Amino acid sequence: MAKSTNAIAIILNLALMLALLHIFPVAESQFFGNGLSTLTPIHVxxxxxxxxxxxxxxxxxxxxxxxxxxxxxxxxxxxxxxxxxxxxxxxxxxxxxx
The missing domain is CATH 3.10.350.10 (LysM domain)
Known part of the structure; x- marks a missing residue:
C-alpha cells in the first residue's frame, strides 16, 4: 500500500511541476508583455x-x-x-x- 501511495504522490508532483512549467511562461508574457506594443503604435x-x-x-x-x-x-x-x-x-x- 505504501508503494502505491508513493507512486501516486510522485505522479502528482510531476504533473504539478509540468503544469507550473507551462503556466509560468504564459503568466510572464502577460506581465511583461511581448514587446510588440512598443514597436507597433495602436491607432484608435x-x-x-x-x-x-x-x-x-x-x-x-x-x-x-x-x-x-x-x-x-x-x-x-x-x-x-x-x-x-x-x-x-x-x-x-x-x-x-x-
Missing amino acids: PVCDQVYGVNSGDTCLDVAKNFNLPTDFFNSINPNLNCSALFIGQWLCVDGTVT
Missing part, C-alpha cells in the same frame, strides 16, 4: 459623423461623395470589408485617428 479611430449605406453604394463612392481620400476613409473605418457592404450599414465619414 474616433468617428464624428456616420453615413448609412444605400443600395449600390461602394466604399469608393462614399469616400468620393464626402471628399475623403481613400487612405483616410480606410483609417476611420478599420476592418471594413468593402466587398460585403449591406444596406443600412454605418460607415464613418468624418473623424480622427489617434
Whole structure:
C-alpha cells in the first residue's frame, strides 16, 4: 500500500511541476508583455459623423461623395470589408485617428 501511495504522490508532483512549467511562461508574457506594443503604435479611430449605406453604394463612392481620400476613409473605418457592404450599414465619414 505504501508503494502505491508513493507512486501516486510522485505522479502528482510531476504533473504539478509540468503544469507550473507551462503556466509560468504564459503568466510572464502577460506581465511583461511581448514587446510588440512598443514597436507597433495602436491607432484608435474616433468617428464624428456616420453615413448609412444605400443600395449600390461602394466604399469608393462614399469616400468620393464626402471628399475623403481613400487612405483616410480606410483609417476611420478599420476592418471594413468593402466587398460585403449591406444596406443600412454605418460607415464613418468624418473623424480622427489617434
